[in-house]
Amino acid sequence: MEKLFTHLLENYEACVAVVLFVIGLCMLLFDRNLLKKVIGLDIMDTGTFLLLADRGYIAGRSVPIVTDGVTDMANYINPIPAGLVLTGIVVSVSVSALMLSLTVRIYKKYHTLDMDALYLMMSDRRKGGRV
């Protein structure tokens, strides 16, 4: 148990990534505002990216840009997580743009961003059809 705990302290950056992920998840689950939910999803994204980039880091090595013709792996960090995260950042922007436009449409129709009010109005509408 103690060993696990010291290992957690060693991997403090991955722990921070986990904390960010959980904060984003809490925003998704508990916040009633749709806009805050979108921000929460973005924070979840960055938590995941932080974990990935943290796994690629190797202490004492430098950026994977070949300098002075030295192509030895012992000088450079792992380039694969950087490439993956680069892809992910741009995808997360397009996802949030899509969700924000959906939010604007929802606001135009129901004039609120509160989830509870939205549920109420939607159930109203459905029952209005049935009765």
Add this chain to the structure above:
Amino acid sequence: MMTIFRLILLTGLIVCAAATALTKKPMQAVIIYMAYSVIMSVVWIMLESPDLGITEAAVGAGITSLLLFLTLRRLNLIDRDEEHRKHEEESLREHAASHAGQKEEDGHA
């Protein structure tokens, strides 16, 4: 020295994320999210990935926050004062009350 700087940055990340989650006004949340993205880009420079740092500074702090601001502007949520919000809550409550009343009427019928 670098470890202390890194720890400060990571603490700032957690504080910014928690503040984004806890603020009530969407405008403040967006501004804090912008600060969060800037700290994130510095963290990526510290992790020896300047590609990610540049991309995050341009895309995360720039474009995403801009889109959030534009959404707020479209929904007219910028500097909404307390009175306005109270009014909206009242109208919401009225709506809920009328909903409940309708339900009871249905029940009696």
Add this chain to the structure above:
Amino acid sequence: MRNEQGLFRHWLSGQVDWSAMLEQDTPAATTAAAEAVPYHPHHDMASARRAIRCGQRAYTVLAIVLCLIFSAFMLLTVANLPSYGSDSAPTVNEVAERYVEKGTEETGAVNTVAGMILDYRAFDTLGESFVLFTAMCAVTMLMNAPGKRRVRKLDYEVLDYYQDPIIRTVCKLVIPIILMFGIYILLNGHLSPGGGFSGGAIMASALIIYALVWGGERASRAIPAKALRIIVLCALGFYACSKTYSFFTGANHLHSIISPGTPGRILSAGLILPLNVAVGFVVCCTMYSFYMYFRRGEL
């Protein structure tokens, strides 16, 4: 017919199975006789309110439990990961070694990340460009309102920023510099950090400042919507065609006219420079059109 809250409570106590509910939701299940029956809630308002409160409490408890389980599992995983910054982690395997040691020789790119995402894993980046394009199409469909000024003008808002001499002069100075910085990052993607994504986003920010200060109408006259679409489609088509050629010749061991060139020169690295430009144009046009659709509902 059951009320929703009552149904939820029954579901919480395990009396309702989901399959029956799904069947209930299908339109075939609702017959004319069922529709003729008026809406009768089972219970009075007090019990309904209690059910709503109960449901909210159950949701909160379940969500907290979910968060705790998630964080416990992830912290357990982190505790079992190799330690931070170690060079013997399993992620530093022969793939990463190959990319670093042979990457410059095979692709001609000094920046290994650019060589990786635009040469070894170019189809990945092509798919990502199409994700951007799809998002642009979706935002167009959702936000398109041509001719209608739906955004209400706020009274505190100054809409003609370009009449302010300070803003006008600073923007005239700053916009070319930002644009040039973006083009620099775009063209040096294979030599230094940067590349298509960040360079495109910086160029887009210059265009966005122009549209912000000089107004949407003038910006859409200067950069017509048709030109944006043609640029995006040409960039995506060029990317797909050139990468198909390079993968075809590479897989069949044919002679390719694309050579890596001398690493370190600006005109080197074979296809990476034109592909960076293509990706940069796609990102730039997509971000700019996001802005325009969110701002005024048309390009």
